[in-house]
Amino acid sequence: MDVRWEEAGWERLTGRTGRRRLPVWDCTVGLVVGDASVLLVDPGSCVREGAAVRAEAERLTGRRVTHLAFTHGHFDHVMGGAAFAGAEVFGAVGLDALLSSGREELRADAVRHGLAEAEAAEAADLLAVPRHGVSGEWTLDLGELQVLLANVGPGHTAHDLAVFVPGERETVFCGDLVEESGEPSAGPDAVPRQWPAALDRLLALGGEDALYVPGHGAVVTAEFVRAQRATLAARFGVSGA
16 A cells, blocks of 8 residues: 555555546546656546646656546546646547547537536647557557557447556556446447457456456456456347357
């Protein structure tokens, strides 16, 4: 247990990784610390929330957040990105176009879920769009730490990115491909029949002993991910093991 992180509301996962469960939508923010650079995964739902996350992350690490990764394009995972001026932003290939053309839809979805109108409008107007599209795998060198970004979807959406961090135990930031605090959400932009295969790819890259960090909820094991994969396969009528 790292008391300093815990007192700030963060959970230290390994020597290189941590995360915070944000209020309201229980969305996970991930933090990856290299010797030279810092990666933040999913910056929250609005500029105010993103600014608070950035301040906390930089206080805990003692350095600026240099890289952002969006696990997918839903408002609670991307609309805090404007608070990270100067960071290099990564997402699955095609997410940049989706976000650029879908600002109004994103704003409206945030308001439907309870975000204040003014905050939703500000976040949509200032939305950070990925400059780097990941079509397969992309290795980030954060300084004595090689982090793998992998486009493992489609599944929860058409643009699902996972982040794999080596360490004493590998940490896998799954986005909403995996959810622990409720049933996985399959909205109109989901690709449900390909979701189980996305989890197969996640497990193949992460391995049996990794810490799997869901988009919502507590950290889980490979066994949990396999069980959720089986549940999704049954739910969506996907045959196979």
